[in-house]
Amino acid sequence: MGSSSRRDVLRAAAVGGVGLGLAALGTSGIAQATTQAATQAGTPSEAQGERPPHEQGGARGPKIGILLYEGFSVLDPTGPAEVLSRLPNATVTMIAERPGLVRSDTGDVALFADRPIAAVRDLDVLLVPGGSEKAVLRVFDNARLMDWIRRTHERTKWTTSVCTGSMILGKAGLLKGLRATTYWAGKEYLESLGATYVKARYVRDGKIITSAGVSAGQDMALYLASQLADDRTAQAIQLGIEYDPHPPFDTGSPDKADPELRALALKLLADSQV
Amino acid sequence: MGSSSRRDVLRAAAVGGVGLGLAALGTSGIAQATTQAATQAGTPSEAQGERPPHEQGGARGPKIGILLYEGFSVLDPTGPAEVLSRLPNATVTMIAERPGLVRSDTGDVALFADRPIAAVRDLDVLLVPGGSEKAVLRVFDNARLMDWIRRTHERTKWTTSVCTGSMILGKAGLLKGLRATTYWAGKEYLESLGATYVKARYVRDGKIITSAGVSAGQDMALYLASQLADDRTAQAIQLGIEYDPHPPFDTGSPDKADPELRALALKLLADSQV
Numbered sequence: 001m002g003s004s005s006r007r008d009v010l011r012a013a014a015v016g017g018v019g020l021g022l023a024a025l026g027t028s029g030i031a032q033a034t035t036q037a038a039t040q041a042g043t044p045s046e047a048q049g050e051r052p053p054h055e056q057g058g059a060r061g062p063k064i065g066i067l068l069y070e071g072f073s074v075l076d077p078t079g080p081a082e083v084l085s086r087l088p089n090a091t092v093t094m095i096a097e098r099p100g101l102v103r104s105d106t107g108d109v110a111l112f113a114d115r116p117i118a119a120v121r122d123l124d125v126l127l128v129p130g131g132s133e134k135a136v137l138r139v140f141d142n143a144r145l146m147d148w149i150r151r152t153h154e155r156t157k158w159t160t161s162v163c164t165g166s167m168i169l170g171k172a173g174l175l176k177g178l179r180a181t182t183y184w185a186g187k188e189y190l191e192s193l194g195a196t197y198v199k200a201r202y203v204r205d206g207k208i209i210t211s212a213g214v215s216a217g218q219d220m221a222l223y224l225a226s227q228l229a230d231d232r233t234a235q236a237i238q239l240g241i242e243y244d245p246h247p248p249f250d251t252g253s254p255d256k257a258d259p260e261l262r263a264l265a266l267k268l269l270a271d272s273q274v
Numbered sequence: 275m276g277s278s279s280r281r282d283v284l285r286a287a288a289v290g291g292v293g294l295g296l297a298a299l300g301t302s303g304i305a306q307a308t309t310q311a312a313t314q315a316g317t318p319s320e321a322q323g324e325r326p327p328h329e330q331g332g333a334r335g336p337k338i339g340i341l342l343y344e345g346f347s348v349l350d351p352t353g354p355a356e357v358l359s360r361l362p363n364a365t366v367t368m369i370a371e372r373p374g375l376v377r378s379d380t381g382d383v384a385l386f387a388d389r390p391i392a393a394v395r396d397l398d399v400l401l402v403p404g405g406s407e408k409a410v411l412r413v414f415d416n417a418r419l420m421d422w423i424r425r426t427h428e429r430t431k432w433t434t435s436v437c438t439g440s441m442i443l444g445k446a447g448l449l450k451g452l453r454a455t456t457y458w459a460g461k462e463y464l465e466s467l468g469a470t471y472v473k474a475r476y477v478r479d480g481k482i483i484t485s486a487g488v489s490a491g492q493d494m495a496l497y498l499a500s501q502l503a504d505d506r507t508a509q510a511i512q513l514g515i516e517y518d519p520h521p522p523f524d525t526g527s528p529d530k531a532d533p534e535l536r537a538l539a540l541k542l543l544a545d546s547q548v
Binding site: 073074075078079081082085086087088090091092093094101104106108109110111112114163183184201212213214215216218219222223226231232233234235236237238239240241242243244245246247248249251252253254256257261262264265266267268269271272 | 347348349352353355356359360361362364365366367368375378380382383384385386388437457458475486487488489490492493496497500505506507508509510511512513514515516517518519520521522523525526527528530531535536538539540541542543545546
């Protein structure tokens with residue numbers, strides 16, 4: 001069953017249930033209808049084994065590919081995935097050198113890469129997340145990955161990065177002469193790769209959009225959503241994920257931190273990485 | 275090798291490389307030393323097969339467990355995981371009814387659950403993410419999961435939720451008479467479960483902390499980090515993930531959206547879910 005038609009079946013079964021607006025959940029009929037539809041479309045355990053939606057065909061929206069590699073930072077791919085997977089008919093595909101589990105920099109979280117790079121040629125959007133220093137260095141040394149990034153970039157509508165993912169784009173030679181951004185501690189290294197560093201949450205130059213550290217991928221993804229669809233759609237996605245941030249502290253930028261806090265931030269990152 | 279000692283080996287090998295502060299990357303000796311250390315500690319592909327860090331022992335920090343179930347929203351567990359895995363000596367473990375892949379509500383992303391609920395008894399922190407309406411309904415109907423949540427909660431220091439994860443805590447009977455929050459569209463349903471809804475990014479009542487929709491888990495996790503460690507540590511983590519949000523729009527709260535945008539937000543969520 002195509003992903004669109006499968007979605008239609010399940011959506012129709014929800015009979016007025018509006019996404020996560022659970023106000024109507026008291027009506028047991030909705031739960032019943034939903035359970036039946038879920039059974040028809042495959043139980044949760046069966047769903048684990050079937051082909052992921054992006055391989056089921058039928059999608060007419062943007063094809064977004066996120067490149068995973070051992071030692072990525074978990075929020076770098078998942079923040080943008082949360083945003084971009086809400087675009088109408090979009091598919092977000094996790095890609096790696098080989099299909100299978102790919103562990104994050106702390107070793108705590110593993111994401112599954114559904115597709116190997118060898119099977120992915122055309123993407124509307126390529127996103128390269130950041131990772132630990134040694135993870136990024138391993139990507140630099142991986143000619144297959146670096147070649148794939150360069151070849152894929154030639155055919156994308158957008159090539160994007162989060163955090164130290166910008167270093168990977170830069171090392172691939174894609175940022176020469178461009179304005180770009182990256183993690184706050186990586187300014188000098190980014191410039192050594194031929195880019196002009198810009199202090200911003202995200203920077204667009206041509207079809208390349210680079211983001212600042214880790215969490216900035218969410219801001220970038222909302223901008224990208226506005227470009228792939230329109231402002232109104234991006235605004236609705238922002239509301240859909242209730243992205244009205246209000247952290248308990250205001251120390252998210254090096255300008256807002258003393259030198260000791262900056263050093264502690266880098267120490268905690270390094271200590272947490274396996 | 276214990277996770278702490280493995281971290282020490284790799285960290286020592288980085289010879290002055292400060293986490294993601296890549297300014298020193300130009301020195302090829304660092305790359306060399308890092309590659310050698312990575313080889314000694316297991317190549318990336320070998321690392322996929324070995325036991326995850328939380329099973330290697332040696333941790334003295336907080337034990338954080340995140341419960342996955344089919345149809346979770348991908349940012350709900352991963353935003354807090356990014357924050358909490360930076361706490362000194364913390365372990366973040368993905369848990370599900372059965373170990374293995376668990377797919378998100380859009381079907382695009384699969385996280386790996388390292389531990390089955392049957393093997394997890396003591397946690398310092400339990401986090402229950404939100405998911406699609408039918409995913410949450412399936413959890414309601416899963417007596418094993420609901421019982422495990424109740425039993426685990428009895429022994430936690432903190433029991434927390436993101437988005438519609440609050441409904442799961444509520445259905446388990448944990449929010450009766452408490453102040454709590456949830457996704458903006460779920461206020462009425464949360465109150466039907468005996469909680470007093472509070473409009474906030476996160477709400478603490480006793481040892482239970484509930485969060486607003488999806489992205490609010492990051493704000494909650496920074497608060498939780500300050501409680502598990504101290505303000506200074508949480509502030510350094512905020513800087514470490516460069517969480518200085520500046521989205522291109524300001525429509526992340528229902529108060530900032532017209533009724534049509536609210537309806538569109540719910541439609542996009544429902545349409546994106548398999």
